[in-house]
Amino acid sequence: xxxxxxxxxxxxQLVAGGLSDATIHDWVRRGHLHRVHRGVLAVGHRRSDMExxxxxxxxxxxxxxxxxxxxxxxxxxxxxxxxxxxxRSPIHLTRPGRSARRDGLIIHSGPLARIDVVEVxxxxxxxxxxxxxxxxxxxxxxxxxxxxxxAEYLEILDRAxxxxxxxxxxxxxxxxxxxxxxxxxxxxLRDVRSRLEALVMAICREHRLPLPVANAPVRGYEVDLLWxxxxxxVEADGGRHRGRQRDRDNERDAELxxxxxxxxxxxxxxxxxxxxxxxxxREILAERSGGAVERSGGAVEEIRRRR
Numbered sequence: 148x149x150x151x152x153x154x155x156x157x158x159x160q161l162v163a164g165g166l167s168d169a170t171i172h173d174w175v176r177r178g179h180l181h182r183v184h185r186g187v188l189a190v191g192h193r194r195s196d197m198e199x200x201x202x203x204x205x206x207x208x209x210x211x212x213x214x215x216x217x218x219x220x221x222x223x224x225x226x227x228x229x230x231x232x233x234x235r236s237p238i239h240l241t242r243p244g245r246s247a248r249r250d251g252l253i254i255h256s257g258p259l260a261r262i263d264v265v266e267v268x269x270x271x272x273x274x275x276x277x278x279x280x281x282x283x284x285x286x287x288x289x290x291x292x293x294x295x296x297x298a299e300y301l302e303i304l305d306r307a308x309x310x311x312x313x314x315x316x317x318x319x320x321x322x323x324x325x326x327x328x329x330x331x332x333x334x335x336l337r338d339v340r341s342r343l344e345a346l347v348m349a350i351c352r353e354h355r356l357p358l359p360v361a362n363a364p365v366r367g368y369e370v371d372l373l374w375x376x377x378x379x380x381v382e383a384d385g386g387r388h389r390g391r392q393r394d395r396d397n398e399r400d401a402e403l404x405x406x407x408x409x410x411x412x413x414x415x416x417x418x419x420x421x422x423x424x425x426x427x428x429r430e431i432l433a434e435r436s437g438g439a440v441e442r443s444g445g446a447v448e449e450i451r452r453r454r
Contacts, residue, residue, distance in 0.1 A: 153199045153269070157206050158186045183207075184250045197233055198222075202270045204238040208254050212242035213264045214272040215255060216281045222272050225279075225297040241273060241281075262308065275301075276309040283321035291321060295328045296349045300342065306333065332358065343383035344371050346418050354425035357432065366406055368399055377435040380410040381428070383418070409435065 161171055171188075174180045180188040184207035189199075201214050201222055213219070216239035220226030229236075237253045246256035263277040273281065275298040283291055298304035310329055316322040331352055339345045339361045351358055359372035359381065372381040380403065382396070400410045409431065418424060 151269075152206070153202050154190050154192055155183065155199065155203055155206060156180075156188055156190060158188065161188075184252070195234060197228070198268055198270065200234070201238060201272075204240055204252050205271050207250065207252060208240045208242050209244075211244075211259065212240050212254070212271065213259060214270060215239050215241035215278065216273075217285075219272040219278040220282060220294060222267055222270065223275060223278065223298075223303060224301065225275060225294045225303075226282075274305065274308070275303040276305045276312060279304075279309060279325065280312040280316065280319070280322075283325055284319065286321065288321070288324045291324050292328060292353065295325070296334070296345075299334055300339070300345045334358070341371075341383060343413070343415060343418060346421075347372055347381055347383050347413065347424070350418070350421045350425050351428065353421070354429070356425060356428055365408060366403065368403070370403075370410075374432060377432050378408045379431055379435055380408055382410060382412040384412055384414070 158171060162168070171180065175182060175188070179191060181191075181193050183189050183203045187203050187207045189203075201218065204218075205212055205214055214222055217226060217236075218239040221228045221233070237248075237251050239253050239255065241255045241257055241259050243258060244256060247254040259273070263274050264271055265274045266272070272278075279291070279295060279298065282294065286294065295304070306329060309325065313319075313322050313325050313329070334345070334348050334352060339348065344361055348358060348361070350356075357374060359374050361372055362369055363373040363375075364370075365373060365380065370380045371383050373379070384396075396412070403410055411427070411431065413424060
């Protein structure tokens with residue numbers, strides 16, 4: 148039983164397995180069991196990694212409980228985790244019944260539909276859609292956008308369910324920001340192969356630029372991002388290319404330039420300035436069209452027709 152639960156058991160499970168309260172107390176005293184939360188014990192260890200802590204919290208909160216809010220966002224990697232400070236932050240859970248605070252847990256009371264719960268690494272947690280809805284009041288629009296786009300990149304966001312939650316969320320702060328994100332065109336991330344490529348796509352959507360096509364074939368090469376009509380290529384290489392790889396990149400860029408394609412390479416550092424990147428892309432697209440930049444969608448549809 149403990150092996151299936153990261154070395155954790157509940158007192159209720161031990162009693163159901165035939166152990167008496169006196170035996171459990173004696174095993175705790177001898178160090179065979181270690182108390183993690185009220186009613187939750189670790190078998191022969193004091194492990195403290197994040198996933199074990201999240202599972203222990205879910206077991207302590209009882210049947211029907213799920214890791215939620217910020218903790219669920221961290222578990223599903225749509226919110227960043229502070230690797231040095233995580234153990235000092237309370238763990239958020241949601242369950243039917245009464246709310247509570249104890250042992251570093253914040254238990255929120257509320258209905259939790261089955262459709263809003265998913266198992267992640269063996270830990271019950273609210274889905275990405277429900278998590279985004281729950282954290283919206285505590286996040287700035289920019290933070291919310293970042294979490295939303297991360298969920299899209301990981302392909303774990305159920306847009307239809309999030310729309311339903313927003314429709315029933317009158318008075319819910321920042322629900323308008325969620326609706327605005329849902330109203331934007333979905334990022335076509337199926338062909339994206341790196342987070343930097345996804346970040347360029349997200350920058351384009353946020354700044355209402357035409358969306359490029361990811362990993363498109365051009366004259367025998369595969370380019371990261373392509374605006375077909377403009378013959379404009381963006382390579383999101385993270386600035387890691389050195390030596391012979393850089394020479395090959397330069398040769399490729401020169402060959403494509405002779406064929407009429409302009410290539411712009413962005414490092415990870417450059418992409419930390421999204422407004423500047425968006426401004427430069429907008430200017431290049433305008434220059435290569437001889438006028439105002441079209442809104443998103445055109446290039447994508449053209450490459451789809453060609454495929």
